[in-house]
Amino acid sequence: MSTLTGTRHVARLILRRDRVLLPLWVLLLAVLPATYAASFFELFPTEAERAAYAAGTARNPSIVALLGPAYGDSIGALTAQRSGFLLVIIALASLLTVIRHTRTEEEAGRRELLGATVLGRHAGLTAALLVTYAADLLLGLVTVAGLVASGLPAAGSCAYGLATVLTGIVFATIGGLAAQLTETAGGARGIGIAVLGAAFGLRLVGDTATHDWPSWLSPLGWAARVRAYEGDRWWVLALPLAATVLLAAVAYPVSVRRDLGAGLLPPRLGPATAGRALSGAFGLAWRLHRGQILWWSVGFGLLGLILGGAAQAAGRSMEGNAQLEEIMARIGGASGLADAYLGATLSLAGLAAAGYGVQAALRMRSEETDGRAEPLLVTGTHRSTWLLSHVVFALLGPVVVLAVTGLAIGLTYGLSVHDVPRELPRMVGAGLAQVPAAWVLAGLAVLLYGLLPRLASVAWAILAVCVLLGQLGAVLKLSQWLLDVSPFTHTPQVLRPQWSATPFWVLAAVALVAAAAGLAAFRRRDVPVT
Incomplete structure (x- = not known):
């Protein structure tokens, strides 16, 4: 029996259980960049108005800290910046989706029931990752279609869409690794969100400081440095791809070497008896x-x-x-x-x-x-x-x-x-x-x-x-x-x-x-x- 046996069936189960939640966050996050572009076309029809907006707001340190940098004053560049915080939400959604269908299932005992059937050791993690990767890819395709339909260049829209997809994929893989480190879903979510917070902090420091090298250490910073609509630096997309491969290369061996229900990190034992507050x-x-x-x-x-x-x-x-x-x-x-x-x-x-x-x-x-x-x-x-x-x-x-x-x-x-x-x-x-x-x-x-x-x-x-x-x-x-x-x-x-x-x-x-x-x-x- 292969270690991937049953992956397709587990993926179908995940899609069945997330038939409401998954399309919801995918479609909602996918349509927002196109609405930002449409609003910029309406509100700033001339180059002078866009330049004034960029000078007054898009390059304000507080807004750059929240959304990321704007590398120009074109509609595309302003849209890419305005959508900067969406990357954080996409990363969080991808992270939590993988943890929900790996560590949460294991903690609830449903993973053990599935494991008693003809199911490979890698099937559960692989199915969760593939479904989340597919959701991120669908989100990217809808995003690109919406941006192109709103009148933005196709090349820049594809660059932005791919950067969005790969950001979600990186954090989905981080979620898969976090699920192997602790025996509780809460602990896995805590690790994943802490990594996301650190990535946001590095991106914030790099984007607002004189030297931007901290942003190059953050998966959230890589998307902005693709410079969609302002040069389209495709080579930057190799960074999230490499990070995904490295994270998966660590997560998969750990998933088969640990005991079912256990994590790589030892659990922190609580008190033997509950306090009066409980x-x-x-x-x-x-x-x-x-x-x-x-x-x-x-x-x-x-x-x-x-x-x-x-x-x-x-x-x-x-x-x-x-x-x-x-x-x-x-x-x-x-x-x-x-x-x-x-x-x-x-x-x-x-x-x-x-x-x-x-x-x-x-x-x-x-x-x-x-x-x-x-x-x-x-x-x-x-x-x-x-x-x-x-x-x-x-x-x-x-x-x-x-x-x-x-x-x-x-x-x-x-x-x-x-x-x-x-x-x-x-x-x-x-x-x-x-x-x-x-x-x-x-x-x-x-x-x-x-x-x-x-x-x-x-x-x-x-x-x-x-x-x-x-x-x-x-x-x-x-x-x-x-x-x-x-x-x-x-x-x-x-x-x-x-x-x-x-x-x-x-x-x-x-x-x-x-x-x-x-x-x-x-x-x-x-x-x-x-």
């Missing part, structure tokens, strides 16, 4: 959710520091461009241009925080399907108590994340305008104003889990619709009734001189009603539902 459902939920809240807060705090420092330059870059002023005002809902930029930035942060709320709410579904909920519910723990213990963190997480984001933005923006006492509370309030809309999506996730648990992942599709409406609605000037589908359209615009708190209470009420309906449905249905 004596109830809420203590257990806190133990399960605390790491996510911490790392989301740290990440968005750092992001807020960068975005707040870029606000002044972004506001100046919009001066004199009536179309851009109108669109930013519609997105950000603020009177000043810097406030419009900050409003749009915090709106995106609100969408991301909604992602945390959905993820935390769907943790209940994974606890149920992995068999950990049923043993808990046969004790004295009431169903309502168990569900509410997770719902509390699904609602609390967005509050913490958005408060930290607003605090970081307010601090750096306040320092740049020499008015921290005024800007700090304004930005914290503007961040918290996004909370009710994020709660609505978390509430809908709870409703889906309680009522239709098999369709709980549809909550991610709802979030994707909100992202598309938020990103494309103002640029494409979609009808207001369509924009109103997203709860983020109704977010109180607290950066305006006059605003109403009514949307806040309405959105919060909708979220609580949805969560309460989910609780009622959960109390009546069977557990588990598989």
